[in-house]
Amino acid sequence: MDYLSFDDPTQRASVGVSCFTGASGVSEYNLVVRPDEYADIDTQLEWMQETYQTAIDVLGIGTGTAVLRRFFLSDIVNQQDALLAHAFSNPSAPDEPCAVSWVGQPPAPPARVALWAYHVSDPNAPIVKTLDASSLTLNRGPLSHHWSTRLASTDVEDSYGQTQAILSDYERRLQSWGCSVYDNLIRTWLFVQNVDANYKGLVTARREFFTERGLTADTHYIASTGIEGTHADVAAKVLFDAYAISGVQPEQTEFISALDHLSHTHVYGVTFERATSIAYRDRKHILVSGTASIDKEGQIVHPGDVSRQLDRMLENVEALLAQAGAALSDMGLFIVYVRDHTDCGMARRRMRERFATAPIDVVVAPVCRPGWLIEVEGMAVIAADNPHLPEF
Template identity: 45%
Template sequence: MLCTNKTISKSFFGSSRGGEHFIVIEPDADLDLAGQIEDLERRYAAARRALGLAPGSAVFRRVFLSDAMTQAKRVSESGLAMDEDGSPVALSLIQQPPLSQAKIALLAYHVDDPRGLRKKCLTPRHVLIERESLVHLWTTGLCCGAEDAPIAVARQTRNVFDSLIAVVAGLGGTLRDNCVRTWIYVKDVDIFYNDMVVSRRDLFTEQDLTAKTHFIASTGIEGACAHRYDIVVVDAYSILGLAPGQISYLNDFDYLCPTQDYNVTFERGTRIAYADRAHLMISGTASIDGAGRVVHPGDVLRQLDRALENVAALLRAGNATLNALMHLIVYLRDPADYWRIRTALAERLPDVPAVFVQGRVCRPDWLVEVEGIAIVGQEAPALPAF
C-alpha cells in the first residue's frame, strides 16, 4: 500500500499473473486548473514508480470534475487521456465536485502483467483489454452529445443503452449476459431520476433483464458530462467469454430488500469469479433496511454506519469482508458533511483508498451513498484465469 498526504493506493496479487492496483489522488487545491492537472500528473507518475507499474498497465481512469463544461476538454487533452506508452485508457470524465476543494480528483485502475496488456481503442468510448480467454470492455462517457437542444430523459436513456447494446453485440455478446457493471449519472437527479428508471426498466425487460433472470450491478447518482443538454451519462464494464458459474449476485435480505421492491432494476452486488480471485462489484449503497426504508434520516454519520453495514452484508454473501475493499467512492448530498464523514471513514477503514465527491442520491433523505470493488483470493482452477 502507498499512502501520502494526497495519494493512497491498494494492490491485490493473486497466484497467477496480474497484480491489480487502485490509486486515488487529490492535487493541491490552492493551484489553478492547469496547475492542478500538472500536480495530479506529477503525483500519479510518482505513485506508478513507487508501485513499480510498467507503462501500458493503466486500464481505467475516472477524473472527477468540479465543472465539466469548462474542464473536460483540458483534462482530455492532458497526459491522463492515454497511457505512458501511448496505449489507450478508458477515461471517464464526470462532473461530481471533489469535496477536498480541489477542482479535480483521480481514481485509477492498473493491471500489471509481465507480458503486457493487449489494449485496443474500439471507439473513442470503448476500450478493449484482452487477457487469456476473456475480453474486458470498458465503456466511458456514453451520452447523446446534446449541445443544441434538449432531448427527453427517456430518449436519452434509451439512446445510450442502445449504443452500449450495439457495441457488445458486435463483439458477440448481450447486455444480459456480458454487462456486469454500470454507472448512470443523472443531472438534477431529484427531478429526472425517475424518468431514467422507467426508461431503463422498459429497456431491460426487452433485454430479458428481469426479477426472474437478473439485473446489473449499478450506481445511479447525480453527475454530468460537458454537454449542455445531456441529462444521462453512462459508464459500463462488460466481459466477453464468461464461463458458466463465473457470475453470481449478492444480497442479504436481512439488511436490504430486493431492488424491484421499490421499482428499480439493479443488482446490489455482482461477484465475478476467476481461477485465483473474485471481484465483488458493490453497487451504490445507502442507509436502507430490509423493508426498503431510509434508516437514520437526518443523521449522516449513522447513515454512513448503516451503509457500511449493508456493504459488509453484501460482501459476506460473496465470502469477503470490508477489509477486501480495494477502493470506495463516497457520495455526499451536502458538502458540509465532508470532514465528519472523511474522519469517520478513515477511522473505520484507514487502508481503503476513497474518493469523496458531491453527488445527490436518488432519495433526498439519503445523505450519503458508497460504492466500491473488493477482491478476494480463491482457488477455482476450473474457471478462466483473470
C-alpha cells in the same frame, strides 16, 4: 488486500493505493489521487499527474498497465480544455490506451479534480489493450474486458429518451463484441443531471429496456450506480459508463443479495443488483453497487442523520460482502457520495478513521432518493481456487 501510501513531502497531491496479487502473479491496483492544496485546475492536474506518475514508477507497473482513469470534476463544463491538455486525462492521448471517464461530481475541497485509476499488471505476459472510440478492450486469454466511458445522447431532451438511446447504442457495441446485455454486461454507472428531477425517466427507460431483454425480478439485473453527475455537454441529462466481459461463463457470475439487511431493488421500482461477483481461477471480484442507508423493507434508515446513515451504509456493504465470502478489509476502493457538500469533511474523516490508507474519494453527488444523504460503492477482491475457471 494490501493498502499502500506514499508519504512524499515534495508532492502537493496525495495518493492512496490498494493492491491484490493472486496466485497467478497478476496484480490489480486501485489508486485515488487528489490535490492537497488550493490552486487552479491546470496546476492541480499537474500536481496530480506528477504524483500519479511517481506512484506507478515506485510500484514498478508503468502507464501501460492503466485500464481505467475516472476524473471527478468540480466544474466539468469549464474544465474540459485543461483535461485535454494533460495526457493522463485526455481520452484521445496518443500514449498507452486507457478508458478515460469524466464526470461532474465535485470532490471534497480543496480539490477541483480527483482521480480514480485502475491498473492490471501481469509479470508473465504483456498487457494487450485496444481503444476504439470510447471503449477500451483488455484482452486476457479467453476473456476480453470492455470498459466504455462518456456515453451520452442529446438527440432528444428528456432523460427517458436519452437513456433509451444510450442503452440501445451500447447494446450495438456489445453485439459487435459478440456479447449481450443479459449474459455479458457486468456493471453500469448512470450519472444523472439534476437527479431529483430526471431520475424517474432513467428508471422507466432502463426497466423497459431490461424487460424486453429478459432481465426481470425473476432472472437478474446488473450491478449499478445511479446518481447525480454531469456530462461536459450541458444538454446531456444522462452520462453512462459500463463494464462488460466477453467469454465470461455463467458459473463465474453470482448476483448477491443480503435480504436480512437490504430489500430487493424492485421493491421500490428500480432495477439493479446490489452486488455482483465474478469468479476466476485464482480470485473473485465483488462489484458493490451504490449502497445507501436502507433496510430490508426498502426504507431509509436514520432519516436526516448523515453520520448514522454512513454507519448503516457500511453495515449494508459488509453484509453484501459476507454473502460472497469477503469483508470490508478486502475492498480495493471506496467512492463515497454525499448530497450536501458540507458533509464532505465529516465523511472523509469517518472513512479515514475506519479504513486508514485505503483508496477513498468523497465527492458531492445527491443520491437517487432525496432522503439518502450518503452512498458508497467499490470493488473487493479475494483469493480463490477454481482450477476449472478462466484466469483473470
